[in-house]
Amino acid sequence: MTTILQLLEAGEASAPALSAPGRPALSYGGLRALCASTVESLNALGVGRGDRVAIVLPNGPEMAAAFVAVGSGAVTAPLNPAYRAEEFAFYLEDLGAKALLAERGSDSPAIGAAQSLGIPVISLVADAEGPAGAFSLEGGMSARSAANPGPAEAGDIALILHTSGTTSRPKIVPLSQANVTASAANIRESLLLTPADVCMNIMPLFHIHGLIAAVLSSLSAGASIFCTPGFNALKVFGWLDEAEPSWYTAVPTMHQAILARAERNQASVARARLRFIRSSSSSLPPQVMKELEALFRCPVIEAYGMTEAAHQMASNQLPPGKRKPGSVGPEAGPEMGVMSPDGKLLEAGEIGEIVIRGPNVTAGYEANPAANEEAFAHGWFHTGDQGRMDEEGFFTITGRLKEIINRGGEKVSPREVDEVLMDHPAVAQVVTFAVPHEKLGEEVAAAVVLRENAACAENELRDFASQRLADFKVPRKIVFLEEIPKGATGKLQRIGLAEKLGLTS
CATH class of the missing domain: 3.40.50.12780 (ANL, N-terminal domain)
Structure with missing residues (x-):
């Protein structure tokens, strides 16, 4: 095939x-x-x-x-x-x-x-x-x-x-x-897709996630795809009733929007017979995974993908296999490793750049020799993601290398700060990002969306974070928004967020 x-x-x-x-x-x-x-x-x-x-x-x-x-x-x-x-x-x-x-x-x-x-x-x-x-x-x-x-x-x-x-x-x-x-x-x-499966596709079909994870994977199993006009949180529950899907795949912001409307659609939730839910394209907060599993009474499988790999690289496992909140799972297709800047493959627990190679990986960027020389060094494709692998072969992404915040020489993983702030009961969504700082180079900031009818002050959130994070990781600036800017596929955007929010001066 x-x-x-x-x-x-x-x-x-x-x-x-x-x-x-x-x-x-x-x-x-x-x-x-x-x-x-x-x-x-x-x-x-x-x-x-x-x-x-x-x-x-x-x-x-x-x-x-x-x-x-x-x-x-x-x-x-x-x-x-x-x-x-x-x-x-x-x-x-x-x-x-x-x-x-x-x-x-x-x-x-x-x-x-x-x-x-x-x-x-x-x-x-x-x-x-x-x-x-x-x-x-x-x-x-x-x-x-x-x-x-x-x-x-x-x-x-x-x-x-x-x-x-x-x-x-x-x-x-x-x-x-x-x-x-x-x-x-x-x-x-x-x-473990079979002809009996039905995928409800809510992902855009100009993006690798929807094209491969929803459409081609289903067709390769002889299964079917219920093709919606695109994500609409108001219509998802009606589609669940009509299509009776066994699964759907989405980005975390879509899962969060579904959770936000679940209370008003309890009958549809009760009727749903999902075998599993899949999440990919950006990190899924463990809190969201827990809420989704409780709501739909099925496992949530977080996977790791990117365009250059024709989407999937790693995936957590369906029961009785393991799924670890905060991890993207073990390799699920290509060979994977964690590499140091000098090209050495690192041991379990060591942090470096995630690298891959395999039959699903592109042969190279078109007409871009400089990018290819950088991305395909040492016989592997370099993903640009920082992470580590545990003793069981499960990978955890600590952040995009370009998104790591350099606060006066101290390196801060935005995702680590996200996960701490998401534990606050008033917080629905958070994106931690870098803002320019005259002396330190970069400072830590966070954009936060509160849960419906919830209230929280900036100093309260900072105090909450300071109990669980080293002082240099605690956001010095917290911005409360009704909605965090997203890319075309629904992914939250870290790079360029300071400029969008007018925080660069």
Whole structure:
């Protein structure tokens, strides 16, 4: 199973593959036929293996189906539909897109950006009378045969995504068919997925988490995906009732939003029959894990992923295996280690940089030799995350190396401060971050969202933290917010938060 088409063979022809709120399911037989017709249509428009198709579609079954179908014979490059025209122009040009795929009748600024660059627009026409995800393509390109037609092969690039580019120009991450199918298989095995499973997808499908952890891992097991229009805390409980999912995967902020509304949706919670809940893409506060497990009466499995690894690297285990709050679990796919700056692999308990290697890891950033030299040193891919491994092989991430706060030479892990402040009964969310300091270089600050109807003063929180943290780790500045700024995928943002909050002067 080294291509997307081979991966789809896991499903029985009549079994449901994709469904959506209020719509009948698309079967595996239907999805395989859709892949074949899509590759044929793209080939007739001159798009084949190795050609890049930027996809700008709203979350839902058509986006999931387009990712799989286009990826069966070309390179998919999903873009965030919320981008502005200038951002679309940058990404389309940077990708070298052969075509843009958008909904027929779409008013997305991506269309104008593509036209200004001379990039043809292919229209996706959803089948309003058909099953969820069914579509056809209408050409915006002159009919001509593709240079490399037919189904994709294992070494072909299947998916291209950009890194977040928080501190530098975004890097292009090409992931091969073999990369993405290896990662899907790793997740399937970690979660013991079977054809009986139903995943409720609330993750955006322009991000590696939703594409691989929700969509491809499920399809590799012959299971089904209930494709929502995107995360909406007001609708999640209704979807739980309609889809009767066995699991969902999300980022911690989504889990926290679900917890915040659970009290008003007790009947749906009581009816839920989740086998497990998965969390990834940023650290899950142990307090949130405990609340979720108590609410839904099932294990919460925290995993560790990143774009360059086609998502999953480590994962906690389903019962009777172990799951450790605050840990991302043992390696779950690629080989993992902890490395010192001079390239030495460290022993259990020692802190260093997390490194990985394996069949799911990208072969390298595109057209960026400097980044590749740095990231692929000593025969391993360097994740940029600081952490340690315990005696049982479970990894704990202590923070992004770029996010570690350097307070006058004392190094502070923001995550450690987060977890202490989260234990205060009034605190719902917290992000610890660095603010500039004239003498120390950096000082510790925290942005806090309080629980509904709770009250807490800044000095009270500082006193609480000082009982459990060394003095240099206690935030000198605490900002109370109604909402902490998040990235496009719902991840809380540490880097750049001081600037966003006006705390740099």
